[in-house]
Amino acid sequence: MRFQRIKGTRDILPEEIGKWQAAEALIHQIMTRFAFSEIRTPIFEETELFARGIGQLTDIVSKEMYTFVDRGEKSLTLRPELTAGVVRAFIENNLGKKLPVNKLYYISPVFRQENPQAGRLRQFHQFGAEIIGSPEPAADVEAIALSIAIYRAFNLERFLVKLNSVGDTVCREPYKQKLREFLRPRLRRLCQSCQQRFEKNPLRILDCKEESCRAETLEAPQFIDHLCDACARHFGRVRELLAAAGITYELDFRLVRGLDYYTRTAYEIISDQLGAQDALCGGGRYDLLVEELGGAPTPAVGFAAGMERLMMVLDQIAWQPAIHNPPVVFLAPLGPAAIAWAVQTAQQLRQQGLAVEMDLLNRGLKAQLREANRQQAKFTVIVGDNELRAQHAIVRDLQSSQQTEVAFNDLISYLQQSSTS
RNA sequence: GUGAGUGUAGCUCAGUUGGUUAGAGCACCAGGUUGUGGCCCUGGUGGCCGUGGGUUCGAGUCCCAUCACUCACCCCA
Numbered sequence A: 001m002r003f004q005r006i007k008g009t010r011d012i013l014p015e016e017i018g019k020w021q022a023a024e025a026l027i028h029q030i031m032t033r034f035a036f037s038e039i040r041t042p043i044f045e046e047t048e049l050f051a052r053g054i055g056q057l058t059d060i061v062s063k064e065m066y067t068f069v070d071r072g073e074k075s076l077t078l079r080p081e082l083t084a085g086v087v088r089a090f091i092e093n094n095l096g097k098k099l100p101v102n103k104l105y106y107i108s109p110v111f112r113q114e115n116p117q118a119g120r121l122r123q124f125h126q127f128g129a130e131i132i133g134s135p136e137p138a139a140d141v142e143a144i145a146l147s148i149a150i151y152r153a154f155n156l157e158r159f160l161v162k163l164n165s166v167g168d169t170v171c172r173e174p175y176k177q178k179l180r181e182f183l184r185p186r187l188r189r190l191c192q193s194c195q196q197r198f199e200k201n202p203l204r205i206l207d208c209k210e211e212s213c214r215a216e217t218l219e220a221p222q223f224i225d226h227l228c229d230a231c232a233r234h235f236g237r238v239r240e241l242l243a244a245a246g247i248t249y250e251l252d253f254r255l256v257r258g259l260d261y262y263t264r265t266a267y268e269i270i271s272d273q274l275g276a277q278d279a280l281c282g283g284g285r286y287d288l289l290v291e292e293l294g295g296a297p298t299p300a301v302g303f304a305a306g307m308e309r310l311m312m313v314l315d316q317i318a319w320q321p322a323i324h325n326p327p328v329v330f331l332a333p334l335g336p337a338a339i340a341w342a343v344q345t346a347q348q349l350r351q352q353g354l355a356v357e358m359d360l361l362n363r364g365l366k367a368q369l370r371e372a373n374r375q376q377a378k379f380t381v382i383v384g385d386n387e388l389r390a391q392h393a394i395v396r397d398l399q400s401s402q403q404t405e406v407a408f409n410d411l412i413s414y415l416q417q418s419s420t421s
Numbered sequence B: 001g002u003g004a005g006u007g008u009a010g011c012u013c014a015g016u017u018g019g020u021u022a023g024a025g026c027a028c029c030a031g032g033u034u035g036u037g038g039c040c041c042u043g044g045u046g047g048c049c050g051u052g053g054g055u056u057c058g059a060g061u062c063c064c065a066u067c068a069c070u071c072a073c074c075c076c077a
Helices: A014-033 A047-054 A059-063 A083-092 A137-153 A172-189 A192-200 A211-217 A229-244 A307-316 A336-351 A365-374 A385-390 A408-420
Strands: A044-046 A066-069 A075-078 A102-111 A123-132 A160-165 A263-270 A279-285 A300-306 A329-333 A356-358 A379-383 A392-397 A403-407
Touching: A014 A102, A014 A137, A014 A307, A044 A047, A044 A083, A047 A059, A047 A075, A047 A083, A083 A102, A083 A123, A083 A300, A123 A137, A123 A307, A137 A229, A137 A263, A137 A279, A137 A300, A160 A229, A172 A192, A172 A211, A229 A263, A263 A300, A279 A307, A300 A307, A329 A336, A329 A365, A336 A356, A336 A379, A336 A385, A336 A408, A365 A379, A379 A385, A379 A408, A385 A392, A392 A408, A403 A408
Parallel strands: A329 A356, A329 A379
Antiparallel strands: A044 A075, A066 A075, A102 A123, A123 A300, A160 A263, A263 A279, A279 A300, A379 A392, A392 A403
């Protein structure tokens, strides 16, 4: 019996971990530049949190969650996204009382039981940010600017920002009615799933991918023309501030966020360098969620982005992270006595902060030097019976092939000085 | 859940109308240097050809089933 990884999961191996670490470091850096603080919430929560937060009717909740019952017979779920958990933590820890605005970010694994394909896994990673406590258009723009700044930091140029407004409780139902009125005479020409969407969720018909449905909805009333006064003012101001920030975008009346909690601003960043799953990042305002989850009414805006999808486009633009940490010193002992010396010396050198590797296979000198070369060590320290007797080591510079005899007593300071020069 | 494609060495892949002991490159190991890496030369280790069944004198090759992976639909980051 050979075990294999669960469908839709991946191992991130040493050969690619440098890329992940570098990407995460850059994300941390940009998040910090925008004055966001990291938050880490549990990987699982009460099932009800997601059901209420994301929406019972969404596919995520109705068929994609990893839900199980623990020994106390409580229903738990591996988080399918992070906003609900962050908002739960915001409420539970009274963060709204500590600060007027909380700016939080995360880079974490999430879980959805979908069929895997390019850019879609069952365990994947999202990074994202939430601004909780500000109703201001400037907050919307800060979230959008942050997500763009991150992609720019990776030297990504080919992406498109799509923007829309999905209104609020005042104007959404009236708009849905207008949309239904427009669609009713065309209903039988729509695809089957759109016919089902008609009553429950007519907005979804707008982003149907069927060519025929798109043709039918081409002239449909657009939400941004039917916003209530408050939403229209908000959207107008968001657009002014985006212009002030020098952010270009495309209005897309078909853009409807998949999760129920969004209000007003909705946006998405897409790339033509991905497969069919072309969304790099999706976000928007969710002024109703905090209250929905039992907190005081609190406006919020944020986004979530797919880490693996970022990695996919980074591969395409050949983004090369600078992270590479070869050992500085490779200890090559020959024989049992020298191995004892090497174990002791490795301790001392590592305590001095040097990255030290030593052979663990009792190999011959030739094999050890090959290994040191493979690992791109700066120095190889060769010690055999001769050197033990003479109380000095042979320090070989792998690049120049120069060898120096260094007395054991001077070895640490010699390597420290040489490795920094 | 649905559809299509692909499963041969650690990796990338050849393998003729079915025909002997299944190959290459890279990687790994050893020798060429009795204690000296990279480059080069020589050699070597490593395969239940995804799994099970069937057809056949004979199956990596044909048929059926099954599993896995990939891509796509749906949905979403």
